[in-house]
Amino acid sequence: MTLLTLLAGTLAALLVATAAGLILRRTVTSERGRATVVNMNLRIATWWVLCGLTAAALLAGRAAVCLLFAIVSSLALREFITLTPTHRRDHRALFWSFFVWSPLQYWLVWSRYVELALILVPVCAVVLIPARIAIAGQRERLFQRSAAIFVGLMLCTYALSHIPLLLTLELSGAPGGSAALLFYFLLVVQASDVLQWIWGKLAGRTPAVPRISPNKTWEGYAGGVLSAVALGTLLHRATPFSAASAALISTLITLLGVAGGLMMSAIKRSRGAKDSGAILVGHGGILDRIDSLCLSAPVFFHVVKWLYAA
Amino acid sequence: MSAHVHPCAGLLAAGARWLAGTRVRWVEAPSGDQPRVYFANHSSHLDFVVLWAALPPAIRQRTSPVACQEYWKSSALRRYVSTRVFRSVLIPRSHEATLGGRGALTPLLAELDRGRSLVLFPEGTRGTGLDIGPFKAGLYQICRQRPRTEAVPVYLDNLHRVLPKGEFIPVPLVSTVTFGKPLQIEPDEDHRHFLDRARRALRDLKRR
Numbered sequence: 332m333t334l335l336t337l338l339a340g341t342l343a344a345l346l347v348a349t350a351a352g353l354i355l356r357r358t359v360t361s362e363r364g365r366a367t368v369v370n371m372n373l374r375i376a377t378w379w380v381l382c383g384l385t386a387a388a389l390l391a392g393r394a395a396v397c398l399l400f401a402i403v404s405s406l407a408l409r410e411f412i413t414l415t416p417t418h419r420r421d422h423r424a425l426f427w428s429f430f431v432w433s434p435l436q437y438w439l440v441w442s443r444y445v446e447l448a449l450i451l452v453p454v455c456a457v458v459l460i461p462a463r464i465a466i467a468g469q470r471e472r473l474f475q476r477s478a479a480i481f482v483g484l485m486l487c488t489y490a491l492s493h494i495p496l497l498l499t500l501e502l503s504g505a506p507g508g509s510a511a512l513l514f515y516f517l518l519v520v521q522a523s524d525v526l527q528w529i530w531g532k533l534a535g536r537t538p539a540v541p542r543i544s545p546n547k548t549w550e551g552y553a554g555g556v557l558s559a560v561a562l563g564t565l566l567h568r569a570t571p572f573s574a575a576s577a578a579l580i581s582t583l584i585t586l587l588g589v590a591g592g593l594m595m596s597a598i599k600r601s602r603g604a605k606d607s608g609a610i611l612v613g614h615g616g617i618l619d620r621i622d623s624l625c626l627s628a629p630v631f632f633h634v635v636k637w638l639y640a641a
Numbered sequence: 642m643s644a645h646v647h648p649c650a651g652l653l654a655a656g657a658r659w660l661a662g663t664r665v666r667w668v669e670a671p672s673g674d675q676p677r678v679y680f681a682n683h684s685s686h687l688d689f690v691v692l693w694a695a696l697p698p699a700i701r702q703r704t705s706p707v708a709c710q711e712y713w714k715s716s717a718l719r720r721y722v723s724t725r726v727f728r729s730v731l732i733p734r735s736h737e738a739t740l741g742g743r744g745a746l747t748p749l750l751a752e753l754d755r756g757r758s759l760v761l762f763p764e765g766t767r768g769t770g771l772d773i774g775p776f777k778a779g780l781y782q783i784c785r786q787r788p789r790t791e792a793v794p795v796y797l798d799n800l801h802r803v804l805p806k807g808e809f810i811p812v813p814l815v816s817t818v819t820f821g822k823p824l825q826i827e828p829d830e831d832h833r834h835f836l837d838r839a840r841r842a843l844r845d846l847k848r849r
């Protein structure tokens with residue numbers, strides 16, 4: 332099973348979803364149901380764009396993938412910092428985050444300086460962000476201000492950059508190579524989000540964390556995670572994993588995806604926002620789409636690196 | 642009056658709007674083509690460009706900013722940008738503050754009479770963006786002289802973080818432009834009451 336097989340499968344799934352959306356638009360009559368279907372169709376339309384961009388980048392090669400994720404990181408960081416109160420004197424530290432740290436991280440990934448890419452933000456930026464704020468000379472709440480910018484950089488840039496970093500791995504016994512593995516990872520984690528949404532709409536009853544994410548239910552979580560794990564197991568031939576390890580790894584990354592979603596919801600709620608933006612029609616902001624990748628991407632990268640890289 | 646837009650103005654507007662990730666909201670959709678005075682909070686050099694870029698193209702090409710003559714005539718580049726690119730109406734700062742400087746408003750009234758709209762920052766200068774400062778009397782004077790003119794409050798959110806006063810490199814955050822419900826002056830309204838009402842209308846948009 333190669334990258335092209337996975338892409339063809341995704342194309343088929345999108346066609347089925349689009350057809351289902353058109354049928355539902357004609358058959359659903361209740362007002363609440365109609366609103367759900369309209370939102371669902373907007374989400375599907377956005378998925379076409381997201382899948383198309385990802386597929387095009389993967390087919391074009393590593394530089395295109397790095398560029399795509401560098402753009403996604405910048406847009407996510409922009410939403411994150413917009414949600415976070417910063418001081419006027421943080422301007423230069425923010426400038427560094429957008430125009431130095433984030434591009435430098437992706438340049439390191441693209442140049443295969445893996446070791447440097449793994450320490451740039453957690454070792455260098457963690458000191459240099461408060462240092463730049465200190466030079467600006469406003470000491471009030473300095474710790475909170477640097478922490479907010481640092482966390483934004485960790486989640487939006489550092490964590491996400493582990494996805495293109497997968498392409499630097501030399502895998503033993505992977506028929507589809509690292510590009511197929513990258514797509515496999517995105518497919519399982521994002522399918523888990525979509526399936527959680529579907530299970531939640533169909534069978535959701537018991538709110539899981541009503542104060543953070545009122546629409547998330549235990550039924551949605553369980554159904555979504557289990558069906559995504561089934562998908563990940565079925566597709567194990569695209570990866571170097573055996574069926575059993577694919578099931579284990581899929582369980583790990585989908586559960587970490589749930590944790591990432593909860594973390595981002597909590598951050599957004601604490602700032603009084605439901606969505607982080609409006610750039611992805613039907614979904615909200617970029618942050619709402621990448622939240623499940625923030626924690627699962629680094630863990631997936633290291634699991635693959637330790638166990639399967641040559 | 643020609644509705645020609647300088648090519649640089651379009652470019653700058655598109656660039657600023659992209660950089661500042663602008664989202665535009667209208668409390669009341671724009672209607673008709675009578676001249677209006679858009680008044681907004683002021684915290685950044687990007688304020689006018691972003692507001693101007695947020696207007697529908699047909700209204701945009703008939704809208705000029707009101708700017709401070711002392712600042713925008715102080716160098717050749719500033720003069721070119723303000724007068725040629727954005728067709729600003731420049732008025733002397735010393736008059737902005739006072740009720741007496743009616744002569745200074747003549748070019749503004751002439752512009753309205755020609756059918757063009759104005760963008761005005763009634764605080765008179767850029768603030769920190771945390772609060773809206775007291776309004777100068779110019780807005781009242783214009784509405785008093787042309788009582789049928791609609792004054793539209795426009796709240797610019799987050800631009801003080803994109804490009805604060807004193808900085809020259811912008812940081813690409815998401816900003817919002819909110820156009821509020823137009824106000825009109827009452828026949829016997831005094832300047833304090835009207836300016837207070839206008840400032841409150843702008844503040845209310847902040848909370849939305």
